[in-house]
Amino acid sequence: MPETTLLAAKTPATGVFAFTRPTSWQVIAILIALLVVIPVVVIFSAWGKSETDILRHMAEFVLPELLSNTFWLLLGVGLGVTFLGVSLAWLTAMCDFPGRGFFSWALLLPLAIPAYVLAFVVIGLLDFTGPLQTALREAFGPLKLPQIRSRGGVILVMSLALYPYVYLIARNAFMTQGRTALEAAQSLGVNRWQGFFRVALPMARPWIAAGVMLALMETLADFGTVAIFNYDTFTTAIYKAWFSLFSLSAASQLASILIVFVLVLVLAEQHSRSNMKYGTVGRSVSHRRIVLSRKQGWLAAIYTGGVFSIAFLIPMVQLLIWAFDAAATDLDARYWAFVRHSLWLSGLGAFIVTLLALLLGYAGRQQPGHSMLLIQRIATIGYAIPGAVLAVGIFIPVAWLDNQLIDWLKPHGWQGTALLKGTLLVMLLAYAVRFLAVGFGSVDAGLQRITRSIDEAARVMGSHTWSLLSRIHLPMLRASLFTAAALSFVDIMKEMPITLMTRPFGWDTLAVRVFEMTSEGEWERAALPSVAIVLAGLLPVIFLASRGDKQ
Amino acid sequence: MSDLKLVRISQSYGPRQIIDDLTFHLQEGHIGCLLGPSGCGKTTVLRCIAGFEPITAGHIEIGGDVVSSPARLTPPEKRQIGMVFQDYALFPHLNVAGNIAFGLGKHDASHKNQRVEELLSLTGLLDSASKFPHQLSGGQQQRVALARALAPKPHMLLMDEPFSNLDVELRERLSLEVRDILKREGMTALIVTHDQNEAFGIADIVGVMHQGAIQQWDTPYNLYHQPANRFVADFIGQGVFLPGMVMNNSMVEIELGVLHGMIPTDCDATGCDQCAHDCYVDVLIRPDDIVHDDESLLMAEVENKAFRGAEFLYTLKLPSGTRALSLVPSHHDHAIGERIGIKLAVDHVVAYRRLS
Numbered sequence: 001m002p003e004t005t006l007l008a009a010k011t012p013a014t015g016v017f018a019f020t021r022p023t024s025w026q027v028i029a030i031l032i033a034l035l036v037v038i039p040v041v042v043i044f045s046a047w048g049k050s051e052t053d054i055l056r057h058m059a060e061f062v063l064p065e066l067l068s069n070t071f072w073l074l075l076g077v078g079l080g081v082t083f084l085g086v087s088l089a090w091l092t093a094m095c096d097f098p099g100r101g102f103f104s105w106a107l108l109l110p111l112a113i114p115a116y117v118l119a120f121v122v123i124g125l126l127d128f129t130g131p132l133q134t135a136l137r138e139a140f141g142p143l144k145l146p147q148i149r150s151r152g153g154v155i156l157v158m159s160l161a162l163y164p165y166v167y168l169i170a171r172n173a174f175m176t177q178g179r180t181a182l183e184a185a186q187s188l189g190v191n192r193w194q195g196f197f198r199v200a201l202p203m204a205r206p207w208i209a210a211g212v213m214l215a216l217m218e219t220l221a222d223f224g225t226v227a228i229f230n231y232d233t234f235t236t237a238i239y240k241a242w243f244s245l246f247s248l249s250a251a252s253q254l255a256s257i258l259i260v261f262v263l264v265l266v267l268a269e270q271h272s273r274s275n276m277k278y279g280t281v282g283r284s285v286s287h288r289r290i291v292l293s294r295k296q297g298w299l300a301a302i303y304t305g306g307v308f309s310i311a312f313l314i315p316m317v318q319l320l321i322w323a324f325d326a327a328a329t330d331l332d333a334r335y336w337a338f339v340r341h342s343l344w345l346s347g348l349g350a351f352i353v354t355l356l357a358l359l360l361g362y363a364g365r366q367q368p369g370h371s372m373l374l375i376q377r378i379a380t381i382g383y384a385i386p387g388a389v390l391a392v393g394i395f396i397p398v399a400w401l402d403n404q405l406i407d408w409l410k411p412h413g414w415q416g417t418a419l420l421k422g423t424l425l426v427m428l429l430a431y432a433v434r435f436l437a438v439g440f441g442s443v444d445a446g447l448q449r450i451t452r453s454i455d456e457a458a459r460v461m462g463s464h465t466w467s468l469l470s471r472i473h474l475p476m477l478r479a480s481l482f483t484a485a486a487l488s489f490v491d492i493m494k495e496m497p498i499t500l501m502t503r504p505f506g507w508d509t510l511a512v513r514v515f516e517m518t519s520e521g522e523w524e525r526a527a528l529p530s531v532a533i534v535l536a537g538l539l540p541v542i543f544l545a546s547r548g549d550k551q
Numbered sequence: 552m553s554d555l556k557l558v559r560i561s562q563s564y565g566p567r568q569i570i571d572d573l574t575f576h577l578q579e580g581h582i583g584c585l586l587g588p589s590g591c592g593k594t595t596v597l598r599c600i601a602g603f604e605p606i607t608a609g610h611i612e613i614g615g616d617v618v619s620s621p622a623r624l625t626p627p628e629k630r631q632i633g634m635v636f637q638d639y640a641l642f643p644h645l646n647v648a649g650n651i652a653f654g655l656g657k658h659d660a661s662h663k664n665q666r667v668e669e670l671l672s673l674t675g676l677l678d679s680a681s682k683f684p685h686q687l688s689g690g691q692q693q694r695v696a697l698a699r700a701l702a703p704k705p706h707m708l709l710m711d712e713p714f715s716n717l718d719v720e721l722r723e724r725l726s727l728e729v730r731d732i733l734k735r736e737g738m739t740a741l742i743v744t745h746d747q748n749e750a751f752g753i754a755d756i757v758g759v760m761h762q763g764a765i766q767q768w769d770t771p772y773n774l775y776h777q778p779a780n781r782f783v784a785d786f787i788g789q790g791v792f793l794p795g796m797v798m799n800n801s802m803v804e805i806e807l808g809v810l811h812g813m814i815p816t817d818c819d820a821t822g823c824d825q826c827a828h829d830c831y832v833d834v835l836i837r838p839d840d841i842v843h844d845d846e847s848l849l850m851a852e853v854e855n856k857a858f859r860g861a862e863f864l865y866t867l868k869l870p871s872g873t874r875a876l877s878l879v880p881s882h883h884d885h886a887i888g889e890r891i892g893i894k895l896a897v898d899h900v901v902a903y904r905r906l907s
Contacts, residue, residue, distance in 0.1 A: 180640040183603060186627040187634035188654030189703060198653075202644040 029363040029372060032356055033379040035433050039393025040385070043259060046252030046396075054241075054250045062237060066254075070233050070261065072151055073158070073226075074216055080159025081215040085166025086208055088304060090196065093174040096289040097297035103304045104171070105545035108164050110311040112537035114494045115161035116224025116514065117530045121315040122157050123148055123228065124322075124523035154229045160311040161225075162218055166211035168544065173207035174200060192290055206275035213269035220261055221386035223497035224511075228518050234258040235388040235497060242501065248396060255389040266384045319534065322527035330528050335513075338529055342493050342509040348424070349431035350439075350489035356432055357439035357484050358477075361447045362469075376440070383437035387497035390430040395502060398426050427502040434498065435491050439484035446480025447473075486539060493536050552739050553614025553706040554579045555600065560609030560619075561763075562592075562599060569595045570606070571763040577741060577756070582733055584742045584750040587760035588786070593743045596760075597709050600741065601634055602627035613706055633700030635710040639692050641684040647671070647695050648680040654703040670698040673732060690721050697729060707739040714749055726753045747787060759783050775837075776899050784835045784901060789864075791875050792833035795902060803902055805834050806871050807841075807849060807893070812900040831905040838864060840897045841877040847892035851875070853885050867893065 022030065091097065092104040110118075126132055126148040136143055146152065181203060185195040201208075223235040234254050241251040292300060360379055364372050382390070402420045409419075420426075450473060458472050474481075496511045503512065510529040517526035555577040562570040569592045577583040585593040598604045600611055602618065602625060611619040613632070618625040642650055648667050655663045671677045674694040684692060693713065700708055713729070714722040730753045733740050744750050750757050751771040758768045759782070767779040778784035784792075795805040803810050843865075851867035854874065858881065865877045865885070877893060885891050 180636055180638060181642060183601075183627070184634065184636055184640035184642075184699075185653070186603075187601060187632060187709075188699070189628045189631065189656055190654070191626065191628045199642060203642065205644070 023367055025363040025367040026372070026375070028359055029367075029375045029379065032360050032436070033375050035429060035436075036379055036382050036385070038397055039390055039433065040259060042396050043252045043255045043389065043393045046249045046256065054245060054247050055253065058237075058241075058250060058254070062232075063257075066232060066234055066237055069151075069231060070220070073154060073219060073231070073233065074261075076151070076155030077158045077162065077219045078212055078216055080155055081163045081166045082208065082212055084159060084163035084307060085211060085215075086170050086201075086204075088163070088307060089167050089171035089174055090200070091300050091304060093171045094196075094200075094290055095292050095300060097292050097300040097304075099301050099305065100289075103301075103308060106308055106312070107167055107304065108541050108545050109308075109538070110161060111164045111544070112534050112541045113161065113312065113315060114224065114496075114530075114533060114537070115158055115218075115222055116228060116496060116518070117319070117526075117534060118161045118311070118315055119154075119157045119225040119228045120514075120518045120523050120526055120530075121318050122153070125314070125318060126153075149229055151231065154226060154231045157229075158219055158222065158225060160307075162215040163307075163311070165215040165218070166208060169207045169211040169214075170204055173204035206272040209272035210269050210276070213265050213272065217262065217265050217269075217384045220258065220265070221384075221388075221497075223386075223388055223500075224515060224518075227515070234261075235386055238388040238392060239497070239501065242392065248392065251392045252396065255386075255392050258386060258389055262384050262386065262389075266381060269384075316534070319527050319530055322524040323531045326524045326528045330525055335528065338508055338510045338513050339532060341507050342511070342532070345424070345427070345431075345499070345507070345509060346489045346492040349428055349435070349492040350485040352428055352432050353435050353439040353488040354443070354481055354485045356436055357443040358481065360436070360440055361443045362473075364444070365447055380437040380440050382433035383435070385434065387430065387434055387495060388501065390433055391426070391498050391501040394430050394433070395421075395426050398429070422504050424504060424507070427498060427504075427507075430498045430502060431488075431492050431495065434495070435488040438487045438491055442480045442483040442487065443477065446477045450476050483543070486543070490536050490540050494533055552579050552737055555583075555707055555739060555741065556612040557596070557600070558609050558612070560596075560599065560606045560611060562595060562604060562606050569763055570599070572609070573763065573765055574609075575758055575765055575768045577739060579739055580737050581755045582730065582738075582740045582742065582753060584744060584754035584757045585760055585765075586744060586747055586750040586757050589745055591760040592763040593745075593760050594711055595763075597711055597741065597743050601632055601709055602630050631703070631706045633703070633705035633708040635693075635696045635700050635708070635713050637712040637715060639684075639696040639716075641692055641695055641699070643684050646681050646683050647676060647687070650684070650695055651698045651702050653699060656703070666702055670702050673701075673735070674698045689717050690725055693717065693725060694728075697732065701732075701736060701738070707741070708733065710740065710742040712744055713742065715744070715746070722749065723752065729753065759786060761786070776901075778835070778901060781833075781903050784903070788837060789876055790835050790837040790840075791873075792903075793836050793869075793873060793875060794905065795832050795834040797830040797832055797902075803832060803834060803900060805836075806869055806873065807875075807895050810834065810895070810897050810900045812897075832902040833905055835901040835903075836875055836897070838876040838878040840895060841867070841875055841893050842896045843877065843879040843883055844892050844894045847894045849893055850890045851893050853887050853889050853891060856885070856887060865891075867891075 088103075088107055092100055092107065124130055133143075133145060136145070181199050182192065182195045185199045186192065190198060220233075221235070222233075223239065226233045227236050227239075234257065238251045238254045238258070241247050241254055360376055364376055385393075398420050402418060405419050406414065406417070454472065454476075455468065458468050463471055493509075494511065496515060499509055499511055500515055503509070508516075510533055513529040514526045514533070517523075517529075557573060557575050560570055560573050561568065571592075573596065575583075585596060587593045595604060599606050599619060600613075605621075605624050606619050607621055609620070610617050613630065617623065618630055642653065645653065648671070651667045651670050652663050655666060658666070667680075668677075671680055674697060676691065676694055676698065679687060679691060679695075684695070687695065693716075696713075697710075710729075714726055717725060726749055742750070742753060754771065756768065757771055757774055759766045759774060761782050767774060767783045769777075769779070774783060774787050778787060784790070793805045793807070795803045795810070797803050798809070801811060851869050853865050854868045855866035857864045859878075860881065862881050863879050863883065863885075865879055867875050867877055869875060883891075
């Protein structure tokens, strides 16, 4: 066919790898994407120069345990978040029971508590010396209770901390597409409970899968929780390789294995997202929620209330009690230094993230096309890469650059041994990579709302690139930029492994303080910095909840 | 197949009355249509019949069984009613065959396959059996929705604005096709629409709805030529009301002459004795009631014109200043402002008591 050959001949010129001269916007986007690509390449290239004895030691003693620990953790948390997230989403979206209105947004609140905070509170409460076991022993004598510091314990804590990812997205799916489809199923003789399994659940599958993948990415990226439980996974192993064995190449090799896990999850997530566009059915007409019987209603209320209490209410109360006790001694100048450092770093990081997100979004607008979409995708993939991996992947090239600079400067009389290594550069770059997706999401959504015809109207009236940006786009984007900054601010404040591994001397933050206190088992003293982190974390959750109400 | 009877049903959302004392009877094998402007409550009637909404008064019978009353509400899945939704509500995770088979509950596999096969061929979808909804065109999706609703052999079929998501051309072709399919299956069906062409094209009998009540339940021909009240006259077709005066029970005089025929639907005295000379009425004049005639002495000024292809729709200004519409074959092309000869060609007199 002549047409097909013509098409085939044309493809290389218009395809992704076209060798036309890139425009300046493409260059900017590619540079941003390189921030993600370089660390990944660096980590994989560590296989070239292996320190054989450390590697052999790891392969023999460490790797099998890491792999099995990671496998069971992913499986357990995957099942846990699916069950909690889907059941809670279905109940609050489709059924009526006492307290439904309150729980439908309150169930998002656990998002504000980082998993590592929930972890030490749960351990503090349920450990052998904790109040619950002590009370039980006093009442019933010596008992044999399951250990909280166990694989089951980690899975429980992570499931409780991460189920909102599934809950949020599944609830959205049920609310937008379950209704007409469920009615159609009913008109075909299927009752509503059967309809859940035959229609609503299979239809929501892409959403649920995407939510579970996100939760699993967080599981892989987690450092603080597993550190508190002494449950060795790749992130803790990377940390130990770097700071105990002083082997960056061992750390990189571990990181590269972790990245393979991550990439599988990313592909699975992208696949489910691509399935979503077929999943919507109809508009939501006026509808009634399923009216549960009295008994069913109370059971639903007890279940949702129970999850809410265990995941948020009880930990919060305990946290506040401990923080209050510790405040007497710990609320000193050092504490305020932690707060100051946290605010500074989060602010600076949020600014960089927002700026990069704006540039990347703007590049996509000025130079749309398949290649730009691909570049944007790569540039925002950092949300999936664990902080411990990024820390290693960015430290190595920066250290290399540092050495080059020093070699170059030495003949000119430079005396120092580090130029970039001791600065905030590594940490800020790692933050930018990890949280660019958060910022880009809201900036891009804002940009989408500015239609082509608005641009064209402004152009017709003589507004060009920069005046278009300052007079039309920035004012219209103000809310999105603020959202982007606020969300990344909070994420950076909660962030633990990057901060811990790459902070310059003297830059201890709240999260670092939590890590130090928990590694000594001082739950009360870890509570005080945690409260500040949780309070900051409440902001985006309230934002999410209010947006959910409007929909 | 069954007949459908709605007896004095009402429904309300809080203080707002959505359906108000509504009654009609759709006979077995007939295709009925509820026609009305948006917000008239027609979709709510459909949802009440399907069982998605309760009713507050009256009762609904399908094939002689009461399915809805204020006291009793048979759940939708027990009613054996097929329904085609406005947006089709196809299940995106199932292919065409899977969608059609969805309602075929406990039959064995071979029986199911046979029924699916039957419907695929009835709706001309044999080649698309294994495609997924997003791979189909709008018209095909519509036919899948119809096939899925018919598959379990329901007592009757409900269709909510079934053609509104399609473009105009496809809409006409498909409505004929659907009518054909329903008639072949002998299906009792009730359709809801706001488009009178669609209603007239597909239905045996049409109910015009306004403010939650049926204004007239009749054939399309009667709705146009013998509208039961002013709302129906206004809503169906085009036309204007011209002031007239009743002379006796078979004659009414308007500006353009004297009309003969059965008078006023709305002039309460049948004999019209007491209003013989001073009963003022409004007479409905359709565009086809005024004919262009160069010979005629009666003249009117062309105030506006709309080209319709085969004909012009002229807006005429009568000597008194009132306006009327006239359909004129399109080779009579007159300029705006020109005065042309017209005459009356009224078959049915439709008149209502003058609104004071």
